[in-house]
Amino acid sequence: MDSDHFYLILLDVEGNVLNSNKIFQELTKSSSESALSLYLSAKSGDDFTQTIDEMLSSPKQKRHLLLDFEGKNQATKVWWEFSVITSPEMDFLGVMGVGIEFQFLKNEFPWENLSDVLGFSKIKLSPDFELLDSLNASVSKIGLNTRGSKGNNIFETLLVPADSENQQKIDRFKQDRVSCCLLLKNPENCQQFAGLLVSTNLEFHLFILPKNTKSSMDALVKPFTENQLSNFPGSIWIVDQELRLLQQNNSGSVLSNAWKGKPFKEGSLFSFNHQSNRFTTLLDKVKDCVNSGNPAEVELRVKVSPTEFGFWKMNIRPIKNSNGERIAVLIQAIDISAWGKKLMELQSENQQLKELALKPSHILRSPLSSMLGLLDLIDPRQLDKENQKYFSYLKPLAKELDDVIRTNAKKMSIFD
Known part of the structure; x- marks a missing residue:
């Protein structure tokens, strides 16, 4: 999980950090397992919690999010891609997060790598925001059709600012060319997109991702x-x-x-x-x-x-x-807790009755076995006729009693 630029974390489905790489531990000043939201600003914490809930409802979809990590001196903005890890039976195993500091996005960062790793779709713009080129397959996959838009101001046709605040960000970017995050929408269907606008030597690059909204919940x-x-x-x-x-x-x-x-x-x-x-x-x-x-x-x-x-x-x-x-x-x-508790009480009582019923069997069989052994040692021929008569009754009765005790014990033992 080592990397010089990307933060890598493994979370459980509650958002607790199970594992992370070294630069993430340096960012949070911690190597122990704890909730990711503990390191975030209040707003980012709420956004992250909502994202986790959305991921559990649609585990096959990746989620992208810009989070503010609060440090002692200043906050660090990190752009994340989260994806759910499941077993072949679709049981949740965890959430994988890949992040990169927003500061890197303002500098000379290998943009193609950014697109590959974090799933951005890239659009090239002129200094007047005219569409020059786009990765058509990547852009069409997220629901945008750039055909016929080439040469037009993208922020007036294809992706308009979501509100006046985002329009002001675009205006400021045109003057100072400082990278900024935008909230954009498709005017045809109002689908929202998170945008990252950056400047190169000769042109502008707009990286966009579909923004997950509550519309899927409403649907x-x-x-x-x-x-x-x-x-x-x-x-x-x-x-x-x-x-x-x-x-x-x-x-x-x-x-x-x-x-x-x-x-x-x-x-x-x-x-x-x-x-x-x-x-x-x-x-x-x-x-x-x-x-x-x-x-x-x-x-x-x-x-x-x-x-x-x-x-x-x-x-x-x-x-x-x-x-x-x-x-x-x-x-x-x-x-059915009342019924269940009554059933447990009956089971307990039955067990006690079973033990009480089996206990006499164990008590009686020991002396009875001794009695049968002694009867075998007695020679009836040494007894007179009267005692031989009584002796002939005694042994069958003892064996009958032994059979009754054995049968009773077997019947009781089948009740579990």
Whole structure:
């Protein structure tokens, strides 16, 4: 993970640093594992937290972000690319971050490397912001069509400033040519882009990335109205084909907070990263319902305090549209803790009864075995006829008692 220019970090899904390279440790003055947000400004911390949530909802998409790291003397701006690392079964393993100081972007940095490593799309501009050239494949991939725009002022046609503040940044850049970050938008569909405008000897370079907005969250199709959702008993979560949370009722939000440590957010992934073993069966059933449409039921036992467990019956059902197509999965948690606790009490009582029933068997069989051994040593021929008669009754009765004790013990041992 060594590099002279790029920061490299490995995070867990909560944003805690698991591993990092040397220059990142020098930046944060720390080599210990801690939350990345501890080193950021308040605004950058909020932006980073939102980005992590967005990544969990769409793990296949990379995210780009400019973050302010607060030092003792001054803040350091770092441009990051974050991507999710998953297993072949799409279970989250961590988040990889690659970053570079914004200061490098103001100096003579190998721009082609910047495009390759951080996924920027590059557009060449004249000193009057006229489009000279672009990497068409790279630009079209992010939803921009530069055909017919060559020779035109890009900030008046293809990518206009998002507001007056960004227009002022463009005007200042034209005069002082100091690299700046911009928020731009496509006037045709209002898609927003993060832009980095830099100056070279003869021309300007504009590096752009699609900006993730909440529009993707708003586009989530919700199968039920809030009123319908409130009428469902128990805790409810509705997830889409990618296990993103579409809807939840108030009880679902409260319960997810109790189970996970924080409530689910709409658009986030339905997962329990720090308690994966406990919820593995539930998540496997949800994934199976997503893929096959098979409904399922799971009984879940979760520790709610150091000495107490809670019990829930989980119902998992597919949701279909009017055409019979599966569009989502409903997950319902019914609290059966009272029944579960009663069951545990009955199991405890049954165990005690079993031990009480088996105890006489062990107590009686030892002297009975000794008795049978002594009977074998007695020679009936040395007894008179009257005692021989009684002796003939005694041994069969002892064997019958031994058989009864053995049978009883076997019957009790099958109750677990």
